[in-house]
Amino acid sequence: MSEWFFLLIPVAAVSGWWAAKRGNARRGISGPTSDPAFFRGLNYLLDEQPDKAIDIFVKLAEVDEETAEIHLALGSLFRRRGEVDRAIRIHQSLILRPNLSKEERSYALYELGQDYMGAGLFDRAESMFRELVEMKLHRRRALEGLREIYQQEKDWTRCLEVAEQLRLLTGESVSTESAQYHCELAEESLKHGNGQQAVAHLNHARRVDPDCIRATMLQARIAMGQGDSRAAAELYQRVARQGSQFLPEVLSDLVDAYRRSGLEDxxxxxxxxxxxxxxxxxxxxxxxxxxxxxxxxxxxxxxxxxxxxxxxxxxxxxxxxxxxxxxxxxxxxxxxxxxxxxxxxxxxxxxPDHQCEQCGFVARRLHWQCPSCKHWGSIKPVQxxxxxxxxxxxxxxxxx
Ligand SMILES: [Zn+2]
Incomplete structure (x- = not known):
């Protein structure tokens, strides 16, 4: 899909304001979006000619410094062209305006959050998205932004909190991601030698997603570490039942468990x-x-x-x-x-050895989160x- 498809998001936002402005115009209130150049800019966006659109919006912004939608469109375009600093300056100046409506401010906050994400300034992006959640505006996109930040920071506890907020807001299942967050916490506990805590996290993972193969694999690893090779063999066999394509990942451990448990046949x-x-x-x-x-x-x-x-x-x-x-x-x-x-x-x-079922990304090894599309559990060994x-x-x- 073209990168410029996402430009339709600012186009939609700008068009929304235009509709409102048109209503104002009918009531005798004039606005800069009545300028034909504005529509030429929109057309360039839709025709995937962002540079021409930017030229037009820059000129419009010079003529009228007050029009929020033009500055929003410009900021978004600059960010997508990789000019994050420029986008940040535009959006920062927008949210400082005292006469900005609550809706315009919320759009500017979200865009600024995206700019900060693009610049790797996660703490600042987090503040923008948290403010939006508190304002109860653009909550879904703000929560998704927060989730992305916490995933980047590997703050799995906060990922779990945000996933739950998203579930309550949208009614959509978050069981796959939540189970993976619990697995990440379990792996961290194992690294710190806290097997008991790891088991507790894995129990949570299996409660939210009984089909979580990663949780079963980790439970088997813990059982092997504790010398319970019979339990480990049973768990590795469960991996085969949950998803036989994952068998290559555990096969040598399974045979090891068979041998250690004294299995003769x-x-x-x-x-x-x-x-x-x-x-x-x-x-x-x-x-x-x-x-x-x-x-x-x-x-x-x-x-x-x-x-x-x-x-x-x-x-x-x-x-x-x-x-x-x-x-x-x-x-x-x-x-x-x-x-x-x-x-x-x-x-x-x-x-390929491994491939993402969502986006087709090819990997040499198993990743639980796709490095490309960020889906959890979508990369699988190729059969x-x-x-x-x-x-x-x-x-x-x-x-x-
Ligand atoms: Zn993917």
């Missing part, structure tokens, strides 16, 4: 888990264990079945690796296999596509 446990959550990363782990316990032939049989269900490049690469030693003496086929492995390696390197319309089911059948 690790292979059966992994097969059972694979039937429930046929995840490609789990398939690779299973291949290792099958190869170790039952030999290359059994591992090949399993992999052939697996990649029949998934367009899994890692699985295919592993299958060819297992086959390669069987081709000793067959120089031509060996060369073909090496060529296939090179292609697979290239395709794998082009595929190979299932072949045909049989995702999950063929594996159940084969391993039964």
């Amino acid at each position: 690790e292979l059966s446990e992994l097969k059972r888990l694979y039937r429930v959550s046929p995840n490609p990363a789990l398939a690779m782990m299973l291949t290792d264990v099958i190869q170790e316990k039952e030999g290359d032939g059994a591992a090949i049989v399993f992999l052939v079945e697996h990649i029949t269900g998934y367009a899994d490049l890692v699985g295919l690469e592993r299958l060819l690796d297992l086959y390669a030693p069987k081709l000793a003496g067959d120089v031509q086929t060996q060369a073909a296999v090496q060529a296939m492995l090179a292609v697979i390696g290239h395709l794998r390197s082009c595929r 190979p596509e299932s072949i045909g319309d049989c995702a999950g089911t063929p594996v159940d059948r084969r391993l039964a």
Whole structure:
């Protein structure tokens, strides 16, 4: 979406004032927005020609220093063009005007808050947004601004307070973010060696969002740290049930928990888990264990079945690796296999490991908050596509 789409926000604000001014004009009250140049400026905004719009609004502002909407539009345009200092000066001078209406002042406060955010002056932006919340004007946008500030500052307790205010104001669920804030607090407690407090935060997280995978992962980590590997294994298995695509994140810890808990039949446990959550990363782990316990032939049989269900490049690469030693003496086929492995390696390197479901941002590792769109829990490990319309089911059948 174009950056200039957001300019429609000041356009809408300015248009609102214009409508009010037009009402005044009908009642015989003149205003500077009756100047045709004002509409030319609006048209330039809508045509995504902000520089021309700025030229017009600057001239209008020179002619009439009192018109708040022109200064608001100008300030917003300067900020979006990266001239934050200029935007701050315009909005600061606006809010100092004694004759400004309450509505005009509230717009100027919000814009100034945005300017301060753009300049990284979070404490000043916080004051602007807090004043708006107290004025009960633009409360949603002001609360969202406060939430953004507290997230940047990693002040998770205040994030929780603002999320609750937003929930009460809008009636919209904030359970995903709130659970993540509790998880952030739990991680901080763990860093400071306070496991008990971490558990309390995680209990809160699960109360507000029972599906919070991160809370389950942290609970498992705590259980492992306390030496309760059986409980940890159960929790890691719960991760698979809550979202099998997250299994790669915990798989080695899960196997570690199996081994530490003295589980003798690790292979059966992994097969059972694979039937429930046929995840490609789990398939690779299973291949290792099958190869170790039952030999290359059994591992090949399993992999052939697996990649029949998934367009899994890692699985295919592993299958060819297992086959390669069987081709000793067959120089031509060996060369073909090496060529296939090179292609697979290239395709794998082009595929993202993690991707945001909201904005498509590609990441090398799991982030709980998307660095691009700031959504929580939207970045997930990328899964190979299932072949045909049989995702999950063929594996159940084969391993039964
Ligand atoms: Zn995103």
